[in-house]
Amino acid sequence: MASETLPQPSAVKAALRASALARRDALEIDDRLEWDPDIAERTLALPLWNADGPVSAYWPMRSEADPRPILEELHRRGLPLCLPAIVAGRMIFRRWAPYEPIVPGGFGTLVPSPQQPEIAPRILIVPLAAFDRRGYRIGYGRGYYDRALAELGPTVSIGIAYAAQEIEAVPDQPHDRRLDWIVTERETIRCG
Numbered sequence: 001m002a003s004e005t006l007p008q009p010s011a012v013k014a015a016l017r018a019s020a021l022a023r024r025d026a027l028e029i030d031d032r033l034e035w036d037p038d039i040a041e042r043t044l045a046l047p048l049w050n051a052d053g054p055v056s057a058y059w060p061m062r063s064e065a066d067p068r069p070i071l072e073e074l075h076r077r078g079l080p081l082c083l084p085a086i087v088a089g090r091m092i093f094r095r096w097a098p099y100e101p102i103v104p105g106g107f108g109t110l111v112p113s114p115q116q117p118e119i120a121p122r123i124l125i126v127p128l129a130a131f132d133r134r135g136y137r138i139g140y141g142r143g144y145y146d147r148a149l150a151e152l153g154p155t156v157s158i159g160i161a162y163a164a165q166e167i168e169a170v171p172d173q174p175h176d177r178r179l180d181w182i183v184t185e186r187e188t189i190r191c192g
Helices: 010-027 029-044 069-076 144-152
Strands: 081-087 090-096 103-105 111-113 125-128 156-160 181-183 187-190
Touching: 029 069, 029 156, 069 081, 081 111, 081 144, 090 111, 090 144, 111 144, 125 144
Parallel strands: 125 156, 156 181
Antiparallel strands: 081 090, 103 111, 181 187
8 A cells, every 4th residue: 555645834835825825815995895894893902912022913914804904093192103024034123104105015915114123022913814713824834924023032922814814724834923803894812
């Protein structure tokens, strides 16, 4: 009897990523626009925002859940904000506030100007392609967030997504970092 070769976790993740992104991209824009305020409201209700920050999120691309309403409210509350940028193959975080200029940053996203100072966030709002209830996520496959979370040390990480992005189990590996919270338009999931 010939032995079967099990697929490598990276191949499984790649297939799950492609399926999840296709599912997310297929969501109607009108539905996503309706759900984004629900995600923002649930995220802002988390018991985290008495901290000093800084808080990082991302500039949305494609069909990602939009964190900008969350950032605008946190800015109004006086929390310092930052956005990620990839520099020399590493994710860094630069200071940013709503309505400040942003520039193309690669991968189809926008980032703060290189003149903005680098700061270390204490709370990160992260994008994802898929997630499971244990707090594992599938991103875009380059590992930037996992490495950044490891380098930053103690932080709180929040994945925001649409409920349709949930899968039964993300094939996690030792380098994968679990999220502390996942927020969708339907519910808030405490993972950590």
